[in-house]
Amino acid sequence: MADQRHPSAGGGLEPPAPATAPAPPLAPAARLRAGVRKPHNWLQLLKFCVVGGSGYVVNLAVFALAVEVGHLHHLVAATLAFLVAVTNNFWWNRHWTFRARDGHAGFQAVRFLTVSVFAFLFAAAVLELLVNGAGMPEIPAQAISIVVATPLNFVGNKIWSFGSGDWRS
Numbered sequence: 794m795a796d797q798r799h800p801s802a803g804g805g806l807e808p809p810a811p812a813t814a815p816a817p818p819l820a821p822a823a824r825l826r827a828g829v830r831k832p833h834n835w836l837q838l839l840k841f842c843v844v845g846g847s848g849y850v851v852n853l854a855v856f857a858l859a860v861e862v863g864h865l866h867h868l869v870a871a872t873l874a875f876l877v878a879v880t881n882n883f884w885w886n887r888h889w890t891f892r893a894r895d896g897h898a899g900f901q902a903v904r905f906l907t908v909s910v911f912a913f914l915f916a917a918a919v920l921e922l923l924v925n926g927a928g929m930p931e932i933p934a935q936a937i938s939i940v941v942a943t944p945l946n947f948v949g950n951k952i953w954s955f956g957s958g959d960w961r962s
Contacts, residue, residue, distance in 0.1 A: 834951075840890040841947050844882055849939055852878035856935055867924060867931045871917055874935075879909045891955035901954055908949035916942035 829835075852874040859870035883905045887893050893901060916938040923934035 837890055837951060838947060841886065841950075842943070844885040844890055845943055845946075847885065848878040848882040849936075851881050852939060853932065853936060857932060860931060867920065867935070868917060871913075871920060871935060875909070875913045879906065879913075882909070886950060887955065891951070893955040896955065904954040905950060908946060908954055911949065912942040912946035915945060 854874075855877045856870050856874035859865045859873050860867060863870070865873070883902060886905070887898065887901060919938040919941050920931075920934050923929040923937060924931055927934075929937075
């Protein structure tokens with residue numbers, strides 16, 4: 794049997810090149826440029842922000858009640874507010890923003906919760922820095938922390954929770 798490898802310029806043997814090489818994956822910057830050129834992505838972002846706005850109101854209302862009426866620590870109150878708001882946001886994003894009703898709701902919910910937990914932890918770190926580092930009042934600090942975490946949350950849910958994994962679509 795003949796050796797199907799060929800000598801390379803360096804003197805070693807390499808496998809032959811395939812007839813058609815697969816396209817190289819896009820670099821993150823190229824993927825981002827491809828994604829922002831699609832009007833559909835902008836519409837989804839707008840819907841995501843509307844849903845997020847409702848979740849924002851739910852989150853702040855639950856947070857304010859937990860802090861002011863329940864006298865809970867701000868991080869405990871933020872966790873409770875997160876759980877109530879994430880339930881609201883999952884339903885609306887699944888049914889309206891991403892129209893992902895064909896996917897398995899349980900798998901989507903686990904992924905949505907995972908992305909949301911990462912965004913929550915990021916927001917909680919920002920909240921803690923604003924409250925204890927900058928001396929900001931708790932409710933405005935919570936409002937800012939949610940806004941700061943929104944881009945992370947959108948991209949994760951679009952690509953992984955409800956999408957095909959390709960943010961160019």
